[in-house]
Amino acid sequence: xxxxxxxxxxxxxxxxxxxxxxxxRVLRAMSEPAMGYLDEDFLSILAETQDLLRYVFQTKNKLTxxxxxxxxxxxxTALANLIEPGDRVLICVNGFFGNRMVEISRRYxxxxxxxxxxxxxxxxxxxxxxxxxxxxxxxxxxxVHAETSTGVLQPLEEIVKLAHEHDAFVVVDAVTSLGGVxxxxxxLGLDVVYSGTQKCLSCPPGLAPITLREETANYxxxxxxxxxxxxxxxxxxxxxxxGGKTYHHTPSMNLIYALNEGLRMIVxxxxxxRWKRHKINAMALSRGLEAMGLELLVKPEYRLPPLTTVKVPxxxxxxxxxxxxxxEYRIEIGAGLGELKGKVWRIGLMGSxxxxxxxxxxxxxxxxxxxSMGFKAHLEDAIDAATExxxxx
Amino acid sequence: xxxxxxxxxxxxxxxxxxxxxxxxRVLRAMSEPAMGYLDEDFLSILAETQDLLRYVFQTKNKLTxxxxxxxxxxxxTALANLIEPGDRVLICVNGFFGNRMVEISRRYxxxxxxxxxxxxxxxxxxxxxxxxxxxxxxxxxxxVHAETSTGVLQPLEEIVKLAHEHDAFVVVDAVTSLGGVxxxxxxLGLDVVYSGTQKCLSCPPGLAPITLREETANYxxxxxxxxxxxxxxxxxxxxxxxGGKTYHHTPSMNLIYALNEGLRMIVxxxxxxRWKRHKINAMALSRGLEAMGLELLVKPEYRLPPLTTVKVPxxxxxxxxxxxxxxEYRIEIGAGLGELKGKVWRIGLMGSxxxxxxxxxxxxxxxxxxxSMGFKAHLEDAIDAATExxxxx
Numbered sequence: 195x196x197x198x199x200x201x202x203x204x205x206x207x208x209x210x211x212x213x214x215x216x217x218x219r220v221l222r223a224m225s226e227p228a229m230g231y232l233d234e235d236f237l238s239i240l241a242e243t244q245d246l247l248r249y250v251f252q253t254k255n256k257l258t259x260x261x262x263x264x265x266x267x268x269x270x271t272a273l274a275n276l277i278e279p280g281d282r283v284l285i286c287v288n289g290f291f292g293n294r295m296v297e298i299s300r301r302y303x304x305x306x307x308x309x310x311x312x313x314x315x316x317x318x319x320x321x322x323x324x325x326x327x328x329x330x331x332x333x334x335x336x337x338v339h340a341e342t343s344t345g346v347l348q349p350l351e352e353i354v355k356l357a358h359e360h361d362a363f364v365v366v367d368a369v370t371s372l373g374g375v376x377x378x379x380x381x382l383g384l385d386v387v388y389s390g391t392q393k394c395l396s397c398p399p400g401l402a403p404i405t406l407r408e409e410t411a412n413y414x415x416x417x418x419x420x421x422x423x424x425x426x427x428x429x430x431x432x433x434x435x436x437g438g439k440t441y442h443h444t445p446s447m448n449l450i451y452a453l454n455e456g457l458r459m460i461v462x463x464x465x466x467x468r469w470k471r472h473k474i475n476a477m478a479l480s481r482g483l484e485a486m487g488l489e490l491l492v493k494p495e496y497r498l499p500p501l502t503t504v505k506v507p508x509x510x511x512x513x514x515x516x517x518x519x520x521x522e523y524r525i526e527i528g529a530g531l532g533e534l535k536g537k538v539w540r541i542g543l544m545g546s547x548x549x550x551x552x553x554x555x556x557x558x559x560x561x562x563x564x565x566s567m568g569f570k571a572h573l574e575d576a577i578d579a580a581t582e583x584x585x586x587x
Numbered sequence: 588x589x590x591x592x593x594x595x596x597x598x599x600x601x602x603x604x605x606x607x608x609x610x611x612r613v614l615r616a617m618s619e620p621a622m623g624y625l626d627e628d629f630l631s632i633l634a635e636t637q638d639l640l641r642y643v644f645q646t647k648n649k650l651t652x653x654x655x656x657x658x659x660x661x662x663x664t665a666l667a668n669l670i671e672p673g674d675r676v677l678i679c680v681n682g683f684f685g686n687r688m689v690e691i692s693r694r695y696x697x698x699x700x701x702x703x704x705x706x707x708x709x710x711x712x713x714x715x716x717x718x719x720x721x722x723x724x725x726x727x728x729x730x731v732h733a734e735t736s737t738g739v740l741q742p743l744e745e746i747v748k749l750a751h752e753h754d755a756f757v758v759v760d761a762v763t764s765l766g767g768v769x770x771x772x773x774x775l776g777l778d779v780v781y782s783g784t785q786k787c788l789s790c791p792p793g794l795a796p797i798t799l800r801e802e803t804a805n806y807x808x809x810x811x812x813x814x815x816x817x818x819x820x821x822x823x824x825x826x827x828x829x830g831g832k833t834y835h836h837t838p839s840m841n842l843i844y845a846l847n848e849g850l851r852m853i854v855x856x857x858x859x860x861r862w863k864r865h866k867i868n869a870m871a872l873s874r875g876l877e878a879m880g881l882e883l884l885v886k887p888e889y890r891l892p893p894l895t896t897v898k899v900p901x902x903x904x905x906x907x908x909x910x911x912x913x914x915e916y917r918i919e920i921g922a923g924l925g926e927l928k929g930k931v932w933r934i935g936l937m938g939s940x941x942x943x944x945x946x947x948x949x950x951x952x953x954x955x956x957x958x959s960m961g962f963k964a965h966l967e968d969a970i971d972a973a974t975e976x977x978x979x980x
Binding site: 200202203204205206208210212213215216221222224225226227228229230231233235236238239262263264265266267270274294297298301302390392398399400420421422423424425426441442443444445446447448449452520526528531 | 667694814
């Protein structure tokens with residue numbers, strides 16, 4: 195008998211809250227040899243990547259680049275660069291990542307207020323307006339466009355209108371929306387928008403794309419007190435991305451190669467087509483889950499196409515279902531975070547994962563497992579309902 | 588005629604201050620598909636990577652992991668976790684990265700003093716002792732083990748002894764030494780040591796290995812005031828690395844795969860063999876450069892094997908030499924940083940780059956370019972001197 199040490203299995207279908215499936219083209223691009231951080235070839239790739247990022251952010255913002263860290267690094271960059279100790283900030287909290295914005299703002303010395311909504315619901319702009327009247331001048335308003343913990347897509351228009359009427363910057367978390375849902379950066383004049391690479395951009399994690407409106411970038415360039423973090427100081431990072439004018443840190447060339455290729459694939463597909471693809475596959479999944487007899491956490495009008503949250507039926511062990519999906523099908527889905535722990539599953543259809551065959555495979559595998567555990571999942575109805583959506587397309 | 592858009596050239600020999608050549612095995616490991624951050628397979632890879640890091644750090648420290656950022660992120664993590672506003676810290680500055688430690692300490696609210704040495708020389712422990720007597724109690728002493736800006740290897744023993752006599756933590760920058768030179772973590776009881784992946788570990792950039800002595804880690808776990816940064820908060824990151832006990836951020840699986848494979852290659856080679864390889868190739872390079880008629884910046888006893896700094900001869904345009912090395916040979920070397928700009932070249936022999944053929948190729952290419960620019964480089968003597976070192980081995 196041959197004895198081999200246990201090696202990991204890489205063949206998994208990533209239908210959780212991220213990372214999503216990375217296309218082989220992107221993996222190949224990433225595995226090119228590294229090169230110098232001031233190499234002309236690398237500086238060209240950086241410049242092209244900035245243009246490609248502007249396309250997915252739908253912006254003309256000069257200060258558009260990728261921070262060398264994950265989505266949370268993007269959040270910290272956005273907040274650390276704007277906040278000075280003692281500043282009043284107002285964070286919209288309807289999930290785990292809103293709470294994280296509160297925590298980071300606090301660490302950078304902000305006086306933080308919140309506007310709340312239950313997990314699974316969007317923030318009501320009326321509540322925001324009332325809070326703004328109540329507390330008076332705030333420097334920035336933080337809002338999560340796509341709450342990865344709940345699957346809520348937050349409408350932004352009224353929030354941005356209120357913020358700008360009150361002369362406050364709007365910081366938008368688009369970690370799970372960028373590349374999968376329209377992010378109206380220039381359309382609404384969002385001040386700062388950040389994201390991560392491993393969700394709807396379908397690249398490996400490790401970079402945080404970020405863009406700042408020119409007026410907001412100018413505020414940074416001129417702020418008198420330097421920011422608390424050196425690693426996240428955008429005024430220096432910006433100079434490096436501008437043709438290597440200064441040295442700040444050695445970026446991960448390989449992650450940049452990957453991001454560049456992933457963004458090229460978005461241009462080839464067309465961003466509007468990509469939004470539509472995410473919408474249709476998510477709708478097929480939702481209809482299928484409902485037809486199966488399950489309940490979704492979020493009302494149809496606020497559902498986030500890249501991430502669907504479905505309630506765990508009574509008497510079903512949610513962890514067991516996830517374990518079986520992995521063991522029997524090598525499919526990963528996510529558990530609930532925070533308050534929703536044990537109460538929902540999070541099913542991602544992001545980037546390259548968002549294709550018809552994954553919807554159908556998932557409904558079949560998931561339904562079969564639920565049936566074997568005693569829940570009467572209507573499998574035929576589920577497949578019919580999903581197929582109906584594809585047919586109507 | 589076929590018209591093709593300009594694409595980058597990846598075939599370069601990286602003999603600058605980093606990144607170094609990445610072995611194809613590491614590139615292949617990196618290009619495996621991503622997986623979930625709580626996937627059992629991934630958690631196993633993380634645990635194994637911690638063990639491998641302990642081997643290269645020569646430590647048994649429990650808190651040993653890789654921060655999701657570059658070497659500068661490692662520096663910020665080390666300082667941010669130890670410093671509380673108002674703390675007195677003392678930084679040894681003999682180059683660019685010592686100055687960076689000063690800047691980051693200041694941003695986290697420290698009251699910073701410095702002990703200086705000229706660029707190209709090590710810190711004199713006597714000066715440190717005098718400064719300690721003068722300023723009294725300090726919380727931490729920062730020192731750069733391997734100054735990438737000058738090529739100085741700092742002896743640590745006396746500095747650590749002084750620090751511990753004065754009850755101060757020692758924070759050691761081992762960005763350009765780890766994996767190429769002995770880093771005496773447990774031997775000397777270093778409190779915090781951090782590094783980067785793209786130097787002597789020969790992995791792509793993007794991760795910062797770090798290790799903390801148990802007493803120092805306990806200080807963090809108990810410190811009353813939380814640290815200014817959330818992204819770099821080791822007390823939370825540590826819990827994630829400990830079997831995924833908490834969620835902090837989604838690490839870059841692909842960079843971890845790469846690091847894991849790169850570290851496995853170090854175990855296969857044997858860390859002592861690796862130190863010896865770096866030493867011999869660097870000696871061959873130094874002897875070759877001197878025999879050629881050039882002067883090195885650093886005295887023999889303080890030379891850093893992974894990085895050699897050579898002075899630009901009078902009348903030679905240093906930038907032109909680098910440009911020609913890239914254009915004619917696709918070899919990258921580095922320019923001087925800060926005060927040394929225009930005055931030295933920095934030649935790296937790190938990790939996979941540190942092999943005999945690169946020494947010989949470099950001496951030949953470099954010597955030939957210098958000759959064509961009017962400097963009488965003794966090419967034969969250079970090759971003979973380098974070969975002599977290899978023969979004596």
